[in-house]
Amino acid sequence: MAARLTLRDVTLRFGGITVLHDVGFEVEPGQIFGLVGPNGAGKTSLFNCISGHYRPNSGSITIDDAEVAGVRPSTLAKHGLARTFQHPGLQLRETVLENVMLGAHTRLPGGPVEWAARLPHTWRSERKLRAEAGTLLERTGLGWAIDNTADELSHGLHKAVELCRALMSKPRLLLLDEPAAGLPHSEVQQFIETVRSIRDNDDITVVIVEHNMGVISALTERVVVLDHGAKLMEGTAAEAQSDPRVIEAYLGKDEVDDAA
Ligand SMILES: Nc1ncnc2c1ncn2[C@@H]1O[C@H](COP(=O)(O)OP(=O)(O)OP(=O)(O)O)[C@@H](O)[C@H]1O
Secondary structure, eight states, X not given: OOOOEEEEEEEEEETTEEEEEEEEEEEOTTOEXXXXXXXXXXXXXXXXXHTTSSOOSEEEEEETTXXXXXXXXXXXXXXXXXXXXXXOOOOTTSBHHHHHHGGGGGGOOSOHHHHHTTOHHHHHHHHHHHHHHHXXXXXXXXXXXXXXXXXXXXXXXXXXXXXXXXXXXOOXXXXXXXXXXXXXXXXXHHHHHHHHHHHHHSOOEEEEEOSOHHHHHHHOSEEEEEETTEEEEEEOHHHHHHOHHHHHHHHOHHHHHHHO
């Protein structure tokens, strides 16, 4: 079942610098939710707090009813959380299929001894997961690349492989960090179609950090705008784009005054 994500008063400091100030919002189960804001606004830091890579100094982060602030990323996978990164870290010498299979490690049964002995239930489940990874790659338009090594693919396709790897853990909450950055227009369109298909076919909540407002408008039902680590506004993508506070945050006050 898709997860509900709730943040309350999340504050994060690095030394004397406050990077996030009392940020709060709620993402409904099954929603595609956008997190936007100018460079340095704190979007990735907030993602890192949600995914357990940073521990907030104060505040609460819950997935459904479970408090997860400060919980390690490996434990968060058990709460159904998966994420992608601005720079996908693929195993470049491994095939695309092997890379996607890495996302399934939380679903493999048994321990190291059973795997070393290649007990029948281990190879049966591995075969099933390989078939599932293949289907996922077909669905994302990457079926042709299953046996290619990752280093043979473009940056944009690395992002698509990383998305498949995240989906292999069967997440209920998926965080996508700048998934369209650096993609050519044709691949942006493919990405939008892929996320729509995920939302329509999988029971999943998606939170997306993205600078490309075309992608945010096409995909999200709701957005939060961050500026200087604080929540500036919350609403639809269209409301955000016409909000004078948001325009000023992106352009700077002087440019807005000059244009007036
Ligand atoms: N590990 C860290 N130590 C110190 N400061 C950090 C650290 N990580 C992020 N920051 C600072 O926190 C602020 C927010 O950075 P963050 O990367 O979260 O912003 P962002 O909105 O994701 O930016 P961008 O859109 O450019 O990726 C910046 O001022 C950044 O320099």
